[in-house]
Amino acid sequence: MNRLWTILPIVTVLGFPAVAADTTAADVATIRACLADAGSEPHGCIGKISDACQELPAGSTTMGVDECLGQEQAAWDVLLNENYLSATAAAKEQDASLVEQSIEPGAAKSLVKAQRAWITFRDAECDRRFELYKDGTIRTNIASSCLLMLTATRALDLQ
Numbered sequence: 001m002n003r004l005w006t007i008l009p010i011v012t013v014l015g016f017p018a019v020a021a022d023t024t025a026a027d028v029a030t031i032r033a034c035l036a037d038a039g040s041e042p043h044g045c046i047g048k049i050s051d052a053c054q055e056l057p058a059g060s061t062t063m064g065v066d067e068c069l070g071q072e073q074a075a076w077d078v079l080l081n082e083n084y085l086s087a088t089a090a091a092k093e094q095d096a097s098l099v100e101q102s103i104e105p106g107a108a109k110s111l112v113k114a115q116r117a118w119i120t121f122r123d124a125e126c127d128r129r130f131e132l133y134k135d136g137t138i139r140t141n142i143a144s145s146c147l148l149m150l151t152a153t154r155a156l157d158l159q
Contacts, residue, residue: 027075083158
């Protein structure tokens, strides 16, 4: 399978490590602020970073769009990892409570299983979308957008 779309955000972030770290931290802060104001509509925060980035002159090319999408995906990935760690801690607490009640625990194990399945799904789905547009330059934009959307949605699901 062609995994070019998984490399693009990494190349974007690794290409300028000092700038990327600062940008990611600022983007995470922007998304957090959006989520704080979003109320019951947190999905409205998806695209906030990449849409603004694409309005810039460098953001309107195929590569620029990929970089913008990758920039936001990196920020959502930070939130996803934070939310996963919080969900893991809560699942472990629940398991401990179940053990105290002489009930077999399974919350933490099922969370790990679900996360692994989600990663497999994300990769397969974004690969599928890349393959649909394989004959055009938009294929990387489609795959990068998929990666952003699925990562952001999973981050919100784990909140």
